Amino acid sequence: MAAQRAGQRKTSRYVVPVAVAGIAAATIGLVPALAASGDPDLPEITAQQLIEKIAASDTQTLSGTFKVSTDLGLPALDGLLGGLAGGADSGSGEGSADPSAQLSKLVSGTHTLKIAVDGPERQKLTLLDGAEQYSLVHDGDEVWAYDSASNQVFHEKGAGAEKGVPAPDEELPASPKALADEVLKAAGDTTSITVDGTANVAGRDAYRLVVAPKQQGSTVESVTIAVDAATGTPLKFTLASTSGGKPVVDAGFTKVDFGRPAASEFAFTVPEGAKVTEGDEAGKDAPEDLEKEFGKSPEELEKAFGDFGLGGGDANGPEIIGEGWTTIAAFDSGAPAPKTEDVPKEARGFMDALGDRVSGKFGSGTVFKTKIVNALMTDDGKVYVGAVTPQALVDAANSAK
Incomplete structure (x- = not known):
């Protein structure tokens, strides 16, 4: 169990949207606005019953498309974060397949990801940015990552790989369930939790759970979570700020299938001519990259x-x-x-x-x-x-x- 908790801590370097708001993680949830028309007619449910439904959810397999859009009100971060991470934008011009560098892109802008999960042993995440792709695959005791732009591969095996993947109950980096769990930890005398109607999300009937502070002085206006009516799996979230404007972070499924993905989905072959970096070698040039950058x-x-x-x-x-x-x-x-x-x-x-x-x-x-x-x-x-x-x-x- 202690080893698993250590693995969760190391995984935090991959969970960029959560890490950015990590200081206030117990009060923050993430995701996109939900459609106001064509809402499904579902049986009435209380907020407590819906929270229990989320807690009882045991989704082990799924695949789909996930969209995340972040507006933290910050200036452009890509260059600065890339330099600090020694990543693709570090000034070396060589790029990197290290997840800590690549997933920093999720801190700003709008991104589309493809996700596949087959229990705690197999997960895959693919970040789609135009014609380029970045893939992160966990299969058993190995983690592989590939950046098509630089034709570079990151590989970690054995104990290091086990520490680098989410625990089963966390599913994937920035997964809806992990984010919902963090939001629900905030429940208490300072929090209002209500059910505000229904929505159709990624072709699924869902309830809308709204979490909001009762206190004055918070920058959080509300968090809306779309919960799958059949499985209790959180599908979408919207975090709204008291400053108004666009949601701070929109993240959620646009397509989802709860069937088991094909085993071939998690197979990885090193592309021809790709440079492979082992996990214990990653970041060794970071000091030089920082000096070049700044x-x-x-x-x-x-x-x-x-x-x-x-x-x-x-x-x-x-x-x-x-x-x-x-x-x-x-x-x-x-x-x-x-x-x-x-x-x-x-x-x-x-x-x-x-x-x-x-x-x-x-x-x-x-x-x-x-x-x-x-x-x-x-x-x-x-x-x-x-x-x-x-x-x-x-x-x-x-x-x-």
Whole structure:
């Protein structure tokens, strides 16, 4: 069991949409708007019954097409994230098949994926971007990944591969069930959960479960989950922000089949002429790639950023302020905020686009903003993070003084 939990932690590098909002994972769910017309006529069901139906769902096999669209209110991230991951956009021009680099693309824009699942031993995910494809295959004790753009293969076998795949109850990276489970953990006195009609999703009759905060100060307006009426499997989600506009993240099936995929779906043959990188070799050139991208060594970058205030903190972990949807994590980075002249030019522009200077009883600092997760870093190195408004962060910093 401990080994399985360790595997889940390593898998987090593959689950990009979840990782981006990971600081507020217990309060966030993801997916697309549901059709308002042609809704199916289904038996009435209470929110509690629908939650129990989701919990009892035991879907082991499925295949289909999954669409994810992300709008975090961030500037373009592809170049920065690719450089930090040492991936396809790292400046080397060689590309990469490492999942940690390739799946970072899901952080922004709209993407289509093909998914196949045959229990805990076999899963396949294919990211379709125009004429290019990226495939990630888990078959038994092996993981294979292939990037058609660079004709490169990533391979991991044995214990390393087992750690690199989701546990059975997590299904696939960014799977609807895994996301729904995270949302439902937020249920409690601070949360309103209701059933709001029905919908037809990917050709399936579904109920609409709406999860929303009762508290003021959260950046989350609501989460809508479409739950398959027959199986209890979550099919689609919509995360709406209080800032309005497009949903923060839309993710869900446009086609789905609960039959067992053919065994050939999980077979992998190394394409002719492809370069194969073993898992224990992946990332060994990352320090050189970082230096090429930013003109500074990893040590210089670490000093300049102070780990963005996220690498330090107390030995006992962050202090938790508040509860439910307005929970804030507070900790001391152990170093003052980086001076502007010490920050690499590329990262400086990124930080300036995200940050607003603020002041209060705590002194002064910068609030880094997205449509959901916001973070206040004070000039003396204190950090406050949560799915809350900037004012809530300032209030928390003031109260700590």
